[in-house]
Amino acid sequence: MIGSLLHNEKVRNVAAQAILLAAFAASLLWLVANTAENLSARGIRVGWDFLWRSANFPISESVLPYSPSDTFLWAIMVGIGNTLFLSVVVVVLATLLGTVVGLARRSANPLLSAVTGCFVTTARNTPLIVQLLFWYALLTTALPAPRQALNPFPGVYLSLRGIYVPSLSVDGNASAFWIGALVAAAAIVWVGLRFGRGRLSGRWLYPSLALGSLITAVMVAAAAGAQLSATSPELRGLNFTGGMRLSSEFAALMIGLVLYTSAFVGEIVRGGIDAVARGQWEAGRALGLTEGQILRKVVAPQALRVIIPPMTSQYVSAAKNTTLALAVGYPELGLVIGTVINQTGQAIESLLVLLGVFLAISLSVSGAMNWLNRKVALVQR
Numbered sequence: 001m002i003g004s005l006l007h008n009e010k011v012r013n014v015a016a017q018a019i020l021l022a023a024f025a026a027s028l029l030w031l032v033a034n035t036a037e038n039l040s041a042r043g044i045r046v047g048w049d050f051l052w053r054s055a056n057f058p059i060s061e062s063v064l065p066y067s068p069s070d071t072f073l074w075a076i077m078v079g080i081g082n083t084l085f086l087s088v089v090v091v092v093l094a095t096l097l098g099t100v101v102g103l104a105r106r107s108a109n110p111l112l113s114a115v116t117g118c119f120v121t122t123a124r125n126t127p128l129i130v131q132l133l134f135w136y137a138l139l140t141t142a143l144p145a146p147r148q149a150l151n152p153f154p155g156v157y158l159s160l161r162g163i164y165v166p167s168l169s170v171d172g173n174a175s176a177f178w179i180g181a182l183v184a185a186a187a188i189v190w191v192g193l194r195f196g197r198g199r200l201s202g203r204w205l206y207p208s209l210a211l212g213s214l215i216t217a218v219m220v221a222a223a224a225g226a227q228l229s230a231t232s233p234e235l236r237g238l239n240f241t242g243g244m245r246l247s248s249e250f251a252a253l254m255i256g257l258v259l260y261t262s263a264f265v266g267e268i269v270r271g272g273i274d275a276v277a278r279g280q281w282e283a284g285r286a287l288g289l290t291e292g293q294i295l296r297k298v299v300a301p302q303a304l305r306v307i308i309p310p311m312t313s314q315y316v317s318a319a320k321n322t323t324l325a326l327a328v329g330y331p332e333l334g335l336v337i338g339t340v341i342n343q344t345g346q347a348i349e350s351l352l353v354l355l356g357v358f359l360a361i362s363l364s365v366s367g368a369m370n371w372l373n374r375k376v377a378l379v380q381r
Helices: 002-006 009-041 072-105 110-124 128-141 174-195 205-223 248-274 278-286 291-327 333-344 347-376
Strands: 150-153 156-159 162-165 167-171 227-231 234-236 239-241 244-246
Touching: 072 110, 072 248, 072 291, 072 333, 072 347, 110 248, 128 248, 128 291, 162 248, 244 248, 248 291, 278 291, 291 333, 291 347, 333 347
Parallel strands: none
Antiparallel strands: 150 156, 156 162, 162 244, 167 227, 234 239
């Protein structure tokens, strides 16, 4: 009986996998036990109870409200909020700028193509941390004092103390506005997916949905007692009041990450468009379509099937690259975790949180992009 089982290839394979799994589990248990023993010998406590202790350290800027009296757990949540906010801003702006760069690289204008080619080559072949330090040094030394702040656009001011832009604030029952906004955003996604390819599709579908959703959110907020107010920065004394301030650290990080990521996105867009057969362009011209119409209605839908997979990697990399904020001092999750480690000595637990958060972000982005890839993929019959 035993001999026949040993000669069964399937049984041998299962046994080999079981042995490997047992060896891995034993190694992991040994590592955990040995680490806990060494930490205990050095007087370092192991556990998660530190998360509920008061943090007692400041965070210079945050998307979520924070005070030093909050717990370490909330400080970590604030760091996660900063990381997610920065990641979303970088991904959106890099996608828009990268699309423009990719189209410009294919331009028949030799000057435009050469300039964008030089930008792509420089950005892709220069270390990202060097670019971040360059933009940080530029923003903190080249810009004037607040009284002589540059005013490139109405309501926008550039100075040594940061970038000041108009802002929208919610007074009263702010939660009602955000709930209405989330419901409206969900409605945009649902209607777009349901009717985006049907008879309701067109160039005005998504702008109309966005406007209608904004009006709905405002109406819900007004019914619940919330009020929206817009403020613009004004120079009073030695500094600006009102509006929203983007610190030099955040601005340098955003500019550096957007430019760096957009260079890769531009090449992905250019490669995706070039992957579409030239016959598609010629067929569109034969039907009397303009170059813009051919690009939007014929080439772009086919190029998406090539663009989305590598774009997934770029989006994941953009989120992970936010950890380089340590170089310029922006308090994203990595910097907050570093401060938590210095305050508590709980290095293992804190780093596990850091690893878990970025793993969750990467898997979420990959899952969303894979779902989108399946939606645009050709259906095999």
